Amino acid sequence: MQKQPAVEIKQVTKVIRGRKIIDNINFSIYPGEVFGFLGPNGAGKTTTIRMIVGLMGITDGEILIKGNSIKTSHGAAMKHIGAIVENPEMYKYLSGYLNLVHFARMSDNVDKKRIDEVIELVGLKNRIQDKVKTYSLGMRQRLGIAQALLHSPDVLILDEPTNGLDPAGIREMRHYIRNLAEKEGLAVIVSSHLLSEMELMCDRIGVLQHGKMLGVQQVHELSSEQTQMVSFQVEPAEQAAIILRDMGSKKPQMKDDKVLIELTRDEIPVAAAKLTKEAINIYGIQAETKTLEDTFLELTGGKEIV
Template identity: 60%
Template sequence: MEPIVELKSVTKVIRGRTIIDDISFVVNKGEVFGFLGPNGAGKTTTIRMMVGLMGITSGDITIAGASIKKHFTEAVGHVGAIVENPEMYKFMSGYDNLVHFSRMTNGVEKEKINEVVELVGLTERIHDKVKTYSLGMRQRLGLAQCLLHDPEVLILDEPTNGLDPAGIREIRDYLRLLAREKNMAVIVSSHLLSEMEMMCDRIGIIQNGRLVDVQLVEEFIHGADSVYEFEVVPSDTATSVLQNQGRRVTTSRKGITVQLKREEVPAAVKELIAADVQIFGIREATKTLEDRFLEVTSEKGDVRS
């Protein structure tokens, strides 16, 4: 993997209060990186610093090797971004908005505008005035604007906000396509954890302005231990047997759930059979990103008010 965005001990202090506290992480080309955190944790503040909308108190952010603090124009030239809601000229058509923005970058031809319009699914409405667009359509137009200059880094704050389920899926699939085929680094902040799970390769979790963890999505969700559901009779005997072995056991609709490593399952089965417990089925209970996110953020304490 080739790093293209790097945050180095970034800290942000506002009126004596530390909002972002010494966070560091790297985003690579060709990956979709999810930036997660509870409301007020510092996601948008970090993104605003990454695109130069907010100053950095200490530390630095580099994009394609250029420092946001020292070489701002060069650094942001590699970036396309939507921070919070995309702002457009509502009295103009979507197409005229794109033409206007294209004049800010050399080399954007009419063919490129038509290409991004088709990619974001606005072909039928692109010549309508933006004031007639729904929020989801404005999100699509904002994404088209970001892509006009073929950025190496795409930074999106809540990109699926206002989209219907079909639109969310289209944007998700398109962002994956950009990362895979154009080798683009895509950084996404969202509160829709189920979408992030399907979209992202890695995630970084921020809590109280501090970076809690950065992991591959699969490794973060499953971790070292998994949860298995045992369909057993009698369940109280099974619970006692496994708890006596120091295992974490809870009741479930069909029996009990036990936190185990995969290689520990056969030993647990032997213990239950030895105790004359009848086993009718065993299945791995699948955790979601939402489950693990809530576990991690609750372990780290309440969010900053």
Template identity: 50%
Template structure:
């Protein structure tokens, strides 16, 4: 079940019940979520959860069996050219001509893309911090510099969403921090939505405003994290017998924000001031929703991931 999370920014990407079936098995199973302008969203899941398959369907590398993805209102299935114009991404390791400079590699991409100006090339070079190295040959670049050049290339045509599959893979701690800082800068300065998959949970906690957790191709939970959590409020999980009626009931209160659900445990996770808790209990009771447990959530993303997925390994 998809989570209702209040967002004032516009929806850039909407996955609507996307499914990928191979043989008799659903690799991705009826998965739905939205991504909004300027937010960084982490896609998490254990080995074989369907993360890479989901990303490949979004960018059109493999066909969906059911459902659709809309990017800025354009269907990936039926309006692919219009939809893909709004996407920039690195799905595998970025590949360049090693004997050419970083600048010449970007110029080569410019020739293959409509509307990319010389000034835009300089903008993205500055944005990813490659001013001092852009005229060096790519063969002399470190892995982190190659990743940043790949992001620069993906940003040239001014996409609305950037999709990255394991962008920090193989980087040392300094490179990981550098990549995180640049992605946050891109989201803030360019207003670009970013969808990123990674197995580094601590890094996702520092980078993302929200995470989408999938297991066996299905949505497990969708959860706000990081800077969106207000210090004057607490995060409380309510284990209930009926999740959807509970969500509908709490939406009656303006001072309560739904930041996630856990469908496996039949929980709703709310951010609120603690004095509102008695009102929540009353509203749920009036809606004929039984409450089995109420607890404050102070767990790290790693601890919560292990709870959501039953301890399965992430990759």
């Protein structure tokens, strides 16, 4: 991923009434990736998002959207951003359609055709002429996304996008976000305090705590050098443990009828071949990926997870 970043956050600090809400954070988001912003409530996720979209001023540092500073060229930067900050609040006394007309008038080059296209995209065609006050939360969420996508932005920012949605709605939203990143090449920034959800949705996750960026973690691809816990369901287990003793950096552990050992990705087939050669019955091999939760707990010191 050596592309030009879509969003660059450079040494950003935010001070409100003498208190450092955000302390010198740095990261970039690239086209085609879903970046998760994780942290307990009050860690500064929303504040950071508000700074990216220009709702809050930046005390120190700079935020660039496709190379445009949000501070000095608001219009040029906002052209590339579609955002829902917290809840998808719309004008309840207007129809969904008029809400979209309202936001279309605020953007360049959004015609009637584009509005219809977006309505189709989020699947609101049947209810678009109804007033927003009659919509369910899921529908409002979709209308919010329609509004954010109207001007074909390069960066989509969704603050707590699955808040208040039912499991089916969450699934749909997740699918939708992945699609936008993979097919349309959008850079998507989502924030959440739910780990499990972020794990399924994001490519990279940045963990924020007390206004500090604790680390950015790759979610899916584990590099071949990285070790992971592998469990072998074998018989006899004791013998297998002895065979595998000279592999890996740490000693294998026994757990019930399983042998647990830390291996790199490339070492797994090697170990399996060794066991087969010694006539050990293998019933299952499972790579126990270190879950994001473990990483998160490690990073935040296991405290204050909400």
